Amino acid sequence: MRKITFPHMGELRIPVKALIQELGQEALEPPKISKKTLDLGVQYSPEFACLPLKINLGNFIEALEMGADTIIMGGGCGPCRFGFYGEVQQELLREMGYQFEMLVLEPDLLEDYRRLKQVFGRVNCRKIARAIYLAIKKLRALDSIYKMVLSGRASEKVEGEVDRLYDHFLEQLDLATERARINQLHKEYSNLIKATAGPLKKGVEINIGVLGEIYLIIESFVNLNIEKKLGQLGVIVRREINMSSWLAHFLHLSNEMKLIEKAARGYLRNFIGGHGLDTIGNTVRYARKGYDGIIQVAPFTCMPEIIAQTILPAVSVREGIPVLSLIFDEHTADAGLNTRLEAFVDLLTRKKRKQLEGSIYHEQVLSGG
């Protein structure tokens, strides 16, 4: 039996592990991303590669040390450099003397199927269907519950309650092997999270849309827990970029991209790789939905997001929505991030309070009160 490993990206480990196990192989989850992972990745990576390459490489090294013999990695065909990272990492790891087989999944379903068959051997169709079904089921439960966490933190009665529940949920979901159990967990934990709701911590409702490069958005280790920090500051985080939405787009099951392209018109008309176009289009859409602010996150040297960043000031002015761009690399420190987040949230809160007070004043004047 093979020992198959994969890079970490948020809680993607849960559905990926389910998939590998259901297909009859052993899933070897790399250790949780830590400072050690980052140090290893930085040490063996080219300096100007972006953070995802470095962390992935750190994951692989740690997993290979634990005895993994096969790596599954995502690919792509540009303009974002990520598409080539699998190949680069393969070279780097071989130079370091590791023996392994690497499977890079490209946006070509037939070719992927052929490659997967090489790794997993002959598996009957029913088993494949069940494995994919179970993995997607877990993924969707995961993203659905996390969406509740993102808004729930802003109004939890006991500080940290929502995160405690989420951690329990993850543990249980990881162990689940039946469809019914996943459904049950989904229902149970959405009720539990709903029950934590009290009044908004801030007194006013502040909605911030988080946009940018998908790995940085999803992986909380590299974004220094930005969504949790925002939640603790009493903000409702609106984030629609997750693995479910990515998968829907990848399989051409969603019309999201059409809406994004339409909204971005007037600012950007081309696909510029990664989520660059999404960042522009969604900033426009979120502004029109009435969100209070946008935070763009991206790794240092990220080409698509740098292009988006230079367009954002114009979008911000014309659509009337404040935007904060944050660039992360291995040198980014917690203190600087906290100061910026706090200041941004203060800015939005003061603006909102003034708007609300203004309208109350207006009503009083009109009603003669």
Next chain:
Amino acid sequence: MSKYYLGVDVGSVSTNIAVLDPFGNFVDKVYLRTRGKPVQVIKEGLRLIQERHNDLEVGGIGSTGSGRKLAGVMLGADVIKNEITTHAVAAAHLLSGVKTVIEIGGQDSKIIILQEGIPVDFAMNSVCAAGTGSFLDQQAARLDIPIEEFGDYALQAANPVRIAGRCSVFAESDMIHKQQLGHELPEIIAGLCQAMVRNYLNNVAKGKDIKKPVVFQGGVAANVGIKQAFERELDCPVIIPDNHDVMGAIGTALLAREEVLRKKQQKSKFKGFTVTDFDFTSNSFECEGCPNQCEIVNIYQNEELIARWGARCPRWEAV
């Protein structure tokens, strides 16, 4: 008896305290060098305030600056606020209608854009400390000129030389080079001021719409050379508030006042001027729970643990 409000700004280079009257008007200030000993300097500052104003009744106290958390737990602050918000609040309070705030402190510089008294956009230097107070301090020391006179030298220059301002290391070697070519000191200093301002406008203020009135605050605003360079580049007058060096402290005192009044709080959380007699100590250790090896810091007040930070996970949350 009327209640006064205190603001404490613990920065990388200086620690400042501002005193406001019950209506939020400025009363007094203390400006001290932090010298890497924040706890000692905070106590020293409070002692000075107490000496000057006997029996001052404190209605609220706020902290800000990079040491805001430490000052907050030490003193029992009603608000602990980041320096961007506090600078914006102070500027808008002193000059209604201000549209741009330029703030250059010891190790950071920022720009804040306001509309109708509310900050709508801001930026902070992220990768580079060129043009901040520490660098100017260092250069003044190297040239053997007191930092207070640094700006005056710049004003004497007829033909400022062009200094590379992209990076403080290059700026320094370029200055040495220009000195060795035989340029006069005032011309080099004026050139440095211009380079700093260009660096600020191209990095920190990049893409921001700078509108009048412009307020310049922070320790570096005392430097007339930098002020003049800003006025030339922006082609508009730059206003320097009387208390430009303690604006952060004023801002957080105003926020403390707002907080106490908004919550109709009867009593401030301030521990009182007796904190100057308390013994504050800290120690740190490396957690061995996981490969992150977080450095956990414990803060003790008279040997009792009052705060702890530095962890990535909730393991050390409970005090």
